[in-house]
Amino acid sequence: MSMSAFLATPLGVLILTLVKALLFLVPLLIGVAYLTYAERKVLAAMQLRKGPNVVGPFGLFQPFADAIKMLMKETILPAGANRGLFLLAPMLTFALAMIAWAVIPVNPGWVNANINVGILYLFAISSLGVYGVIIAGWASNSKYAFLGALRSAAQMVSYEVSMGFVIVTVVLCVGSLNLTAVVEAQRNWWFCIPLFPMFVVFFISTLAETNRPPFDLPEGESEIVAGFFVEYSSMSFALFFLGEYANMILMSALTTILFLGGWLAPFGLAPFTWIPGPVWFIAKICFCLFVFLWVRATFPRYRYDQLMRLGWKVFLPLSLFWLVLTAGVLEFAGWLPVT
């Protein structure tokens, strides 16, 4: 049996899909490991420190040392905890951050699942992230964890609403929910230019969605210690950690696809188009991640009432207004995409 005939059989399809999935997930996991390293290095540089520099050249093996340390620690199951749910929560958080990557296109055709409702799928998966947090906080049966989980859930759902309006605005300009179509629609103009206010709202909302500073109230070290994962140790803690960082990369990828033209070179100009698409895609993700870290080094933490005010009284009306404005302009100028 020839190679191509084998790949058409059910077993061949399964193996091919597995290999393709691992080609995405293994670099992603390495990227997550090195994002923790990059975060420490960038923060250190911004505070005129050196950061990790002992394990390996320039401290490059630090993430692996951390992983081995986590693995060798005892998994503490608190006495009052609901054990099954307590162990399920970090796995759920981690798994959700991974499976969202199935629909992310890196280049035309370089995507695992080219489904026609890609944006909706990503929106659904990122909404499910709240469950990991709530389950962890409730199952821990600890007051800090419980308060942290409530705060975090309220914060995540508040910012999800304005994220939804922003995504609908982009969909209006594209006329499709397919992520490849979203990128291809930005051939002439990246959406961050005509929809600039939406771009800003979206980026700040992703900071709140991933519980990153300045919206890291769920963790708020000085008040509730570590929030919803205060009772976690060892690998179940590491899974929360990896999930958070994988979500950061995912949100950066989503920002890149929706607003920064995905794999497209800037303005399609000659010297830029010589660089292949995936390189552009990764470079744009790295830029977004750098801004994540930069914000962390720069801004103090929000107060909870300020956070709620920003979400419900500023972002929600602003995004709703811009949605109606965009729809009106597209409708009356006759620029609506007909698909």
Add this chain to the structure above:
Amino acid sequence: MAPQLANWFPILVFMAIAGLIALAMVAGSLLAARQKPYAEKISAYECGFEPFDDARRRFDVRFYLVAILFIIFDLEVAFLFPWAVSLGRIGLFGFFSMIAFLGVLTVGFIYEWRKGALDWE
């Protein structure tokens, strides 16, 4: 498999891989590390005090209010998605139908705002 469904197959594979990695990491740590729990170690963390009582107790109703508001607006977003995809084909009638719907919701939003449901003092 229908082509539409075949597109979704990689997602199933992703779920299987992600679940396996998560399970393997937790199980690996349980096997590799020495487990030695005792009463003080596994009691809930409360800044060094003995925990007073467990965490199954009353909490602020405002969290509940936020969740209710979220459901209203998230439903609205879910309603907007199909409209946004097909706006080019449904013409002015489709456009103004949604504007009327959003107008009603805006009135509700202003009412919530004036009633102080969005305040967190």
